[in-house]
Amino acid sequence: xxxxxxxxxxxxxxxxxxxxxxxxxxxxxxxxxxxxxxxxxxxxxxxxxxxxxxxxxxxxxxxxxxxxxxxxxxxxxxxxxxxxxxxxxxxxxxxxxxxxxxxxxxxxxxxxxxxxxxxxxxxxxxxxxxxxxxxxxx
Numbered sequence: 517x518x519x520x521x522x523x524x525x526x527x528x529x530x531x532x533x534x535x536x537x538x539x540x541x542x543x544x545x546x547x548x549x550x551x552x553x554x555x556x557x558x559x560x561x562x563x564x565x566x567x568x569x570x571x572x573x574x575x576x577x578x579x580x581x582x583x584x585x586x587x588x589x590x591x592x593x594x595x596x597x598x599x600x601x602x603x604x605x606x607x608x609x610x611x612x613x614x615x616x617x618x619x620x621x622x623x624x625x626x627x628x629x630x631x632x633x634x635x636x637x638x639x640x641x642x643x644x645x646x647x648x649x650x651x652x653x654x
Contacts, residue, residue: 518562528562543572582610590626596650599626600643619643 518528536544547568551558559565586606591599603623607614614622620643624636631653640646 525561529559529565532562532565579610582606586610586612586622591628591631596627596631596647600647616641616643620646 517523518531523531533544548558550556559568586603589599589603589606594602600623603626606612607619620640623643623646624632627635627650631650634653635646635649638646638649640649
């Protein structure tokens with residue numbers, strides 16, 4: 517929304533916190549008060565607010581559990597497309613950026629053996645080409 521409306525950095529915090537209600541508003545008010553008491557500077561940048569929100573609302577074990585889910589992800593009864601979407605969702609949420617070859621290896625390792633055995637030996641360098649081939653086998 518900020519980019520769409522070309523909101524400047526100094527206006528992001530006031531606009532975002534204006535929409536806080538209930539517990540979020542109490543949390544924000546308390547956070548501002550504590551920062552003033554400790555003589556910490558106010559939160560002025562969007563990334564700092566995001567960090568504060570994350571530390572408040574996302575448990576410390578969340579990223580580890582997400583990585584574990586991604587590492588253990590298997591196709592099983594999902595279609596190839598459902599499996600791909602779930603893998604990409606986990607990677608997006610975890611902010612994982614990796615090379616195409618690493619993503620391909622990750623994808624292949626979770627495919628059902630029948631599909632993996634047929635696709636793995638082919639010299640693909642693009643995940644989309646692998647998906648197309650998997651669709652014909654599935």
